[in-house]
Amino acid sequence: MIGFASPLAFLLLPLPLLAMRLLPGREAVTGALLIPESIGRGLAEGARDGLHVRIRRAVPILLWLALVVALAGPQRLEPVEALPVSGRDMVxxxxxxxxxxxxDFTLDGRTVSRLEAVKAxxxxxxxxxxxxxxxxVLFAENAYVAAPLTFDVAAVSRAIDEVTIGIxxxxxxxxxxxxxxxxxxxxxxxxSRVVILLSDGADTSGNVLPADVARLAKRLGITVYTIALGPEDRETRPNDPDAVDTATLKMIAETSGGRSFRVxxxxxxxxxxxxIDGLEASGLDRPPATIRRDYWIWPALAALGCAVFLVVSRRAL
Structure with missing residues (x-):
């Protein structure tokens, strides 16, 4: 929708005519606002004496109109779809x-690694x-941040896609x-602050106990959801070093107020x-936002063009 930021500026349109009627001649003017004579003549006199003269008399009028339109601030308001905002941070x-x-996982009919399934x-x-x-956050023997908290979910998806084992x-x-x-x-x-932790093993590295970190999560008010990956677990195969420690993952989730899942x-x-998507539902949609596109530059350029024309045509006389 086209509108104007300052529509009251159009009240300036009759100013040259009022100035011609109310202000005295140039000789008597002392400190008053001087209105260009060319504008006054163009507004007061009809077109005559040929096309060139008519153009020279019309240009000051166009200049004034363009200036007033530029001052009025033409703009277009365009609705854009706003992102839903949940106020939730999730790692x-x-x-x-x-x-x-x-x-030992399948994806689209293919046998893939656990990591490939997690990435997809x-x-x-x-x-x-x-x-x-x-x-x-990625972790093995050490842990590091692969993508900081961001609204750019596409960037996080790219970071997941680049994950490799061994780094x-x-x-x-x-x-x-x-x-x-x-x-x-x-x-x-x-x-709401949430951690979703996916692991297929047991805590075999580091000097910190999982129970201590779980209590820290509870103290900070951060909910932890844990996902235990893999067909085997420590409960059924206690001597398997690759079996997932479901008991520890369940303890972490329950201590923090979250839930543990077996996959x-x-x-x-x-x-x-x-x-988890249902438990931590995304935020409500906001009403469409509105962006403003300003177009004052175009009438301003038109006014500048008229001014240049007047200067050039006067020098040519």
């Missing part, structure tokens, strides 16, 4: 230990979090990964992320 903490290379489902999950700030060691420091995730969230002022297939993983 994905993904296990990159060596066991994530095991190919994780990217879909992140893509649906418009309006949330999402971050990514942070091959053992599993669950407590360390969770600790780094909490560090990213502890100073935030979002109304043995890609289908389970998609179901779990959908469940």
């Amino acid at each position: 994905l903490a993904i296990d990159l230990s060596g066991s994530m290379e095991q190919e 489902v994780g990217k879909r999950f992140v893509a649906g979090r418009a309006g949330d700030r999402v971050g990514l 942070s060691g091959r053992s599993t420091a669950i407590a360390g990964g969770l600790g780094v995730a909490l560090k990213r969230l502890e100073k935030g002022d979002a109304r 043995k297939s890609t289908g389970d993983l998609a179901t779990v992320t959908a469940a």
Whole structure:
């Protein structure tokens, strides 16, 4: 919709005519506003003496009209779709230990590694979090931030896509990964702060106990959802070093006020992320926002062109 920022500026349109009627001649003017004679003549006299003269008399009128329109500030207001805003900060903490290379998941009819399944489902999950700030923490022997908290969910999806095993060691420091995730969230002022921790092993690295980090999450008011990956767990195969420690992951989730999920297939993983999506639903849509596009520059340029024409034509006489 086209409108004007200062429509009262159009009250200036009759100013040259009023000035011609009310102001005395140039000889008697002392300190008053001088209105160019060319504008007054153009407004007062009809067109005569040929096309060139008529143009020279019309240009001052066009100049004044263009100036007034520029002062009025023509603009166009365009509605744009606003992102939903949830006030939620969310960090994905993904296990990159060596066991994530095991190919016991399926994706689109292919057998893939656990990491490939996590990446595929994780990217879909992140893509649906418009309006949330999402971050990514990767952990194995060490933990680091792969993507800081951001509204740019596409950037986080790209970071997930670039994840490879071995860049942070091959053992599993669950407590360390969770600790780094909490560090990213502890100073935030979002109304809801969430960690989604995915692991297929047990805490085999680091000097911090998972129980201590879980209590820290509770003290900070940060909810932790844990996802235990893989077909085997410590309860059924206690001597298997690659079996997931479901008991520890469940303890972390319950201590912080979250939930723990068991995943043995890609289908389970998609179901779990959908469940978390429901528990931490994205924010309500805001009404469309409005952006303003200003067009005052065009009448201003037209006025400048008229002024240049008057100067050039006067010198030519």
